[in-house]
Amino acid sequence: MSAVAVADVLPGQIALVTPVDPIYRGGYARVRVDLSSSSVQFDDLSFAIAEGPHVATISPSRDETFDLAKPEIMLLAGPFPGVFSLEAKDSSGGVVARAPFAITNQWLEPDGPPMAFTGANPLYASGGNWGALFNGVWPFEFSYGPKAVTGARRVALIFVNTTDSMLPAGTDTLYRDALVNGVTGADGVTRSVSAFYDEVSLGQLNISPAGESIVTLPKAWSAYTQPVNTDLRVRFDARDELIADAMWLAQNDIDFTDVDIAVFVVASPSGGAPVMPGGPQQFTWPIASGGTYQLNQPQPTFAPWFWWWKSLPWVVMPAEWQTLDSRRVFATLSHEIGHTIGMTDLYNDPRDIGGWDLMSQEGGLPGLSLPHRQVLGWIEPDWLRKYNFLIENPVDEEVVLRASELLVGGPTPGQLAGLVIEVANGWRYYFEYRSRQNAVPGSDPGPTQ
The missing domain is CATH 2.60.40.1080 (Immunoglobulin-like)
Known part of the structure; x- marks a missing residue:
């Protein structure tokens, strides 16, 4: 302009x-x-x-x-x-x-744009910060970040076409099943994001649908997506414009006042195929973040103007994910929604625990490790045996651990959910017992039991 x-x-x-x-x-x-x-x-x-x-x-x-x-x-x-x-x-x-x-509605500068909004603009806590046995100010049970993630998380599905990319037939059913309805595998187990979090949270977190919309954005796919080797800020700016445009159109179908998380399923040009043979595929890599976006539906009643701002975490997924990658939608979507409730990627950490945690390798839909479940508020402090060798020196102590997959209602008398050894202030070793359970969506214990 x-x-x-x-x-x-x-x-x-x-x-x-x-x-x-x-x-x-x-x-x-x-x-x-x-x-x-x-x-x-x-x-x-x-x-x-x-x-x-x-x-x-x-x-x-x-x-x-x-x-x-x-x-x-x-x-x-x-x-x-x-x-x-x-x-x-x-x-x-x-x-x-x-x-x-x-x-x-187009911003071409490398920085910005400046945004104005009313109300709270929440920061999406990530990773958590545990207290310590040695710290009287921040005790063991204390946590910054996403502790006590319980109750309902209402998830909207927005299916996104662009001027040059159209969603494959059946995309809505694929993602709806992955989110809540379930996908039954050859092993007879029905898996979904909702079932996974119901299990690993011990029934404390409920993932539920909050509406759907199919929208067509006013620009080409390339206007909303930058190559993976582009500066991260530039990539997120393009992605943020996709979110803003898609939410503006989707508000005609979805009441975003009732949405906690938005999932944007984006059509890829030519199904994600490279422009030139042997070149990079063209699709939106799965990613999660959050932001604040301007809407005018439903009409606000609390302000002298005719729009309002919605802050929420979001996930972006490619519509063709299961043809572009070996991972299933329900597994990758579970991983990305994990970011929206405060968990970080583990695979870049030198202490990566591999397939023992969804946030490291989601392909097999493993459960969550004990530290994650603790910081999210799903493991009660008295379910754990905490060792502080500054004040005690236990010898030949026998403990019985209950499998992490069987902790609904807590460990049985005489058993524990895990052991915690405090090495230094905020530095711990965790011990837990994992055991595969039949017909349970997230019970793959990892590489071995």
């Missing part, structure tokens, strides 16, 4: 200095109010958008940089691209200055 015209100076010699470049939807920009040629006082003015508050609004706040001798107002962009007019009015309501500004 090209730069907008110079402001109109109406009688009264007040000038509104709006930005030359367009403001990104949901963004903000400072507007200088030039009163140097006028006797009007700034506090006698009011400001409005000629086309109405559904396209933009003015923030009434004044931060510590506000200078009454050189006043500025904050212009908040709404969700609709176009060129609009900012007006200044005197105490009688007459328009004394007018200036154009533009809103765009």
Whole structure:
């Protein structure tokens, strides 16, 4: 979008200095109010958008940089691209200055765009930070991060076409089954994301559907995806634009006030095939993150404008994942949703435990290791035997561990869920017993039992 015209100076010699470049939807920009040629006082003015508050609004706040001798107002962009007019009015309501500004839904700069929103913008805690036996301030049971992840997590499925890529037939059924309905394997076990987390959380976390939508984005697939060797920030900027565009369209089918996690299933050009034989495949690599996005459905009732902001974690998956990779959708989606509740990838850690944990190798849909289940709040502290060799010196102590897959209701009398040895402040060794159970979706104990 090209730069907008110079402001109109109406009688009264007040000038509104709006930005030359367009403001990104949901963004903000400072507007200088030039009163140097006028006797009007700034506090006698009011400001409005000629086309109405559904396209933009003015923030009434004044931060510590506000200078009454050189006043500025904050212009908040709404969700609709176009060129609009900012007006200044005197105490009688007459328009004394007018200036154009533009809103765009395309951002081409390497940084930004600036965004304005109301309400909480939560940080999605990741990894956790355990307390320690040696630390009186942060005791053993204390945890930063995602502890006590319980209750419902309502997941929306958004199926995404672009101008040059269409979803394969059956994609909605494939992902719906992977999320909640279940996929029955040759071993007779029915697996899904919902069943997996019900098992590993001991019934404390419920993954449930929160609506579906099929949308077609206004740009080509390449506009929303960067090559894997591109700078991570650039890749996430492109992905964030995909999320923003898709949520804006999907809000006509899904009430996002009732959504905790959004999963975006993206069609790949030519089914993910390389442009040239032997070249890289073209598909959106599975990834999880989160952000804050501008919506206008349902219409908010708590603000003088006509949009609102939704903060949520999200997952992006390729529609053709099972033809592009050997892993199943229910396994990879379980891994990515693990990120949305606070777990990090383990495979880059030099102490990687391999196939013993979903966050290391999800292909076989293993369970979660004891440290993960503890920091997520699914293992009670008194189910563990904690060893602190600064204050005790146990010798020939016999303990009985109950299999991690059989801990619903807690270990039976005389048994424990695991052992914890504190080596240093926050550095521990964990011991648990894993045993494969028939007909259980996430009971693969790992390489060996």
